[in-house]
Amino acid sequence: MSKPDLLIHTAFKLFYEHGIHAVGINTILSETGVAKKTLYRHFGSKEALVEAVLIYRDQIFMDWLTSRMLAAGEGKVAILALFDALDDWFHDRVDVLLPFKGCFFIKANGEFSNHAVNALCQKHKQNITSFIQANLIDCSSELSVAELAQSISVLKEGAISQAYVAGDLDAAKRAKAMAVTLLD
Template identity: 40%
Template sequence: MNEKKHLLTMTALDLFYKNGINSVGINEVLKASGVAKKTLYNHFVSKDALIIATLEYRHNVFLHWLKQSLANSTTNEELVRYLFNALTRWFNNEVPELTSFNGCFFINAAAECAGQSEEVITYCRFHKGQVRQLIASHMQTIDEQLLDMICLLKEGAITSAYVSQDLQAAQKCLPWLMSYMKK
């Protein structure tokens, strides 16, 4: 990615994630980045194209972080512990590559762009599917019901951590999941 395009993507991601996609206009991105409007439109044909670029960048960073967080899990129990402990670190701003926790960028983007941009919604679905596949790839034995529960509890923990400021929401999922896996 060229330097100006990267700068625009990073600036927009920071602003969108902190303030919301619909609250941030192109002029704000231009002012914060110091890039000329013509340069922005040479790289992005629309605000939606810039939004997709921010989603792609965040997707790659998030998946890399999650892969590293789950890398040493060898059992379903370890997978669950590693996943929910990693989420707790993220919620508590202990994951510099994900920046300060402000909820899930993909949940936020999907909510903000519903009815406005099918491309954004589709990309958010893609991201969630990729996260699910990554989690499944670390399961010792694939159990679709357990995978569904892990993913739903993960999403619920993220939402609770953001909306209710319950930074221990992920930890609250662990006892229940561990108990379920012992059955």
């Protein structure tokens, strides 16, 4: 693995577990064994590294989620596969996402205000909602697909928060059941 990739991967792991402000540059350096000058050559600042980590996680998560949904099929089937995927995530059956510790973007968003980080987090959420919406175009419903996609997103966000903060690891199953009735 290249030095930048190693730094991003390790930084994510530490940020995800302990929070961004709680993890210093020196911790990332000692964890990776990379020299400080190397880090600052590739990333001009800690903030630049944080943004790279957000982009990295967005790619990992979106690739995983979209492949899970596409593998299941189209339309309603794909939406239900989303909640099955979440259930696997909550129960640590998805190696590529690392052990479940909530949504990294919700956490990161909460540590900043009026910052580039917030924009990246919002964009990540919009990307997911857009993909959900794309899977709903041929779904029969009296609601507009845009609003339906946002309702599905509410269920998805609720499952993640409920699973993490309250420790309700079966939250995705509950969300799925509500999604079923919503899509009928």
